[in-house]
């Protein structure tokens with residue numbers, strides 16, 4: 099009996115879909131609540147949501163199984179998306195939308211006098227990611243399913259997701275996010291597909307009976323990886339793909355050994371050590387910290403996922419493996435996959451090195467997400483040696499053969515060899531993970547045109563000279579199901595009335611809105627919906643930040659991770675400038691409500707100071723009677739996906755103000771645009787493509803371009819800008835006077851010093867004047883209600899290309915080459 103693949107023996111049959119009428123749903127809901135969960139109707143708890151989630155999951159089951167059966171076709175090529183992060187948010191509403199269950203569900207709930215929205219709001223966000231990179235992975239899965247592509251997502255089932263942020267006296271305070279505490283109704287545990295992952299130990303080399311050399315990795319500490327599957331429903335197409343998340347658990351043999359030795363407590367402690375691997379998501383966005391546990395996590399994800407794919411391949415000729423399998427590496431985090439696949443093929447499958455290398459580098463593709471040097475992962479060689487000794491040997495051999503190629507191509511160019519080596523020499527020798535990903539992949543992409551071109555010209559230049567054909571661009575996107583159809587139901591209704599149904603999976607059709615920008619009646623409907631969404635956002639801000647926003651004011655929003663390169667400080671300088679204007683009697687200003695939100699990495703001191711400054715400035719501005727309704731400032735705590743679903747629909751002005759060349763793409767910018775916000779932004783990342791799509795008249799561009807930033811850097815003198823600009827001088831003077839920290843002297847000295855330093859990498863003051871002037875142009879445009887609503891409509895109309903359906907179609911056409919099902 100084939101026990102491991104139990105399903106090969108049992109009858110692989112489809113199951114029937116369940117009836118989706120309101121009566122049946124109402125009955126099933128009661129049965130889950132009363133008989134499964136043991137809770138009362140009328141209890142206002144998370145269990146109402148659990149019951150409804152189970153009902154919904156039942157409705158996904160038939161399509162999930164059918165999709166899976168479809169993927170068993172041996173002639174089907176499949177892709178495997180490897181990502182350390184999936185920032186999923188809530189799933190109920192999205193699944194109801196994609197599976198067309200929202201209406202019967204709503205009707206069923208009405209029988210119990212329950213509002214569907216209230217139940218949806220009980221779902222905790224699945225926060226298995228930091229920010230843009232993790233959210234991109236979640237949007238990608240939605241689009242893969244919608245396009246009917248055989249793609250499985252692999253990730254880690256962190257027990258603790260992204261921390262919750264709350265604000266105390268203006269400071270960020272972190273609380274653990276124990277999101278699994280009440281259970282996770284979407285997942286199905288599949289212990290029958292568990293994999294074992296090795297750590298530590300040592301390597302023995304031997305020659306087998308046939309005279310072939312081999313390596314044996316022995317005396318390892320083993321950890322079991324147990325998969326938990328989450329269904330990913332496509333939009334109205336009956337495709338349900340899988341997100342497979344690995345959970346670390348101790349091996350039973352290991353415990354038994356300790357137990358027999360009588361050392362029970364030691365056994366339990368070791369069990370914890372094994373299970374620690376998936377305990378917590380590292381809360382650093384775009385920075386790495388070289389912690390051993392993080393490397394353990396990366397290897398755990400990679401090894402378990404590759405073994406899982408090879409398990410499914412078992413029995414087929416390994417020569418064909420690359421023909422039917424492709425792996426997409428989401429950043430360098432899973433790039434150890436290059437060496438791990440080699441280990442599995444050479445040590446376990448006993449393939450010759452050359453053949454294994456040919457297979458391996460034909461099925462790996464790598465996406466780079468940032469140019470920031472601090473985010474480029476490097477691991478100390480000695481850490482690798484103790485944790486993954488066999489993988490280090492493999493990396494050394496890959497490097498030796500690769501550098502031989504470099505030397506053959508550029509004889510005598512020692513400097514080039516040094517630059518390109520997978521091992522960085524120095525006091526601490528380090529493995530360069532991005533280089534490993536590049537050398538081991540057939541495709542290397544950036545995430546927006548500018549970013550991809552900067553990779554080719556800068557960071558990856560040597561590799562581009564060697565293998566130009568491997569480099570390509572895939573501009574990011576966002577899924578219009580979550581970010582438009584679900585987040586903005588009123589606008590979605592208007593779009594359907596206007597464009598007909600189907601735009602949700604064919605977003606280019608938004609172009610059809612263009613002529614309507616000139617239609618006064620349409621603009622009026624547009625503005626009514628926007629007003630409703632702004633009221634909804636104002637309610638959110640009142641609830642979480644205790645600040646009253648008037649929906650008739652300009653809603654100016656910057657929400658994203660707090661990072662110096664994203665320049666929340668520039669935004670705050672502008673707020674202080676507006677405050678100064680009000681105090682000096684400038685009556686021309688437009689009433690404005692500024693919203694800032696985002697989490698700072700707990701160890702990132704400067705970012706936390708920025709949070710504190712934003713909160714302090716808000717407190718001073720909001721309590722100043724002279725300011726009144728003209729300016730409101732709020733910091734919304736615990737920015738996450740479910741909050742963004744409200745925020746992006748009620749925003750007038752989207753702040754995308756990074757130092758040019760620093761934001762690889764951005765995706766928040768796309769969510770705002772899709773929902774009719776106008777962008778004020780630098781010439782950076784995907785802002786450039788947004789600007790090109792919507793036209794200069796409908797985008798507020800400011801600031802230095804990437805080449806100007808680079809040219810200015812050696813001679814950057816912030817004091818010159820201060821001396822030349824009385825507005826800037828006044829802003830800095832007020833900051834330095836302690837106006838915003840009267841009872842906490844000196845706390846912002848570090849921040850102010852960084853702004854005034856010639857070494858400020860973000861060159862905030864260089865863009866101040868351009869930003870202030872452009873904000874003034876924003877106000878002029880806002881004065882003209884008709885012009886603004888026209889711009890708003892044209893932004894949504896031009897946002898079609900920022901659907902991840904377009905992005906994924908490009909990944910598929912140029913990298914994956916999968917055949918869609920259905």
Ligand SMILES: *Cc1c(COP(=O)(O)O)cnc(C)c1O
Pocket residue numbers: 228229230233657658659737738739742763764765766767769
């Ligand atoms: C979209 C999104 C991001 C990414 O925002 P950027 O502005 O592109 O950095 C981060 N966090 C959440 C919760 C998001 O929804």
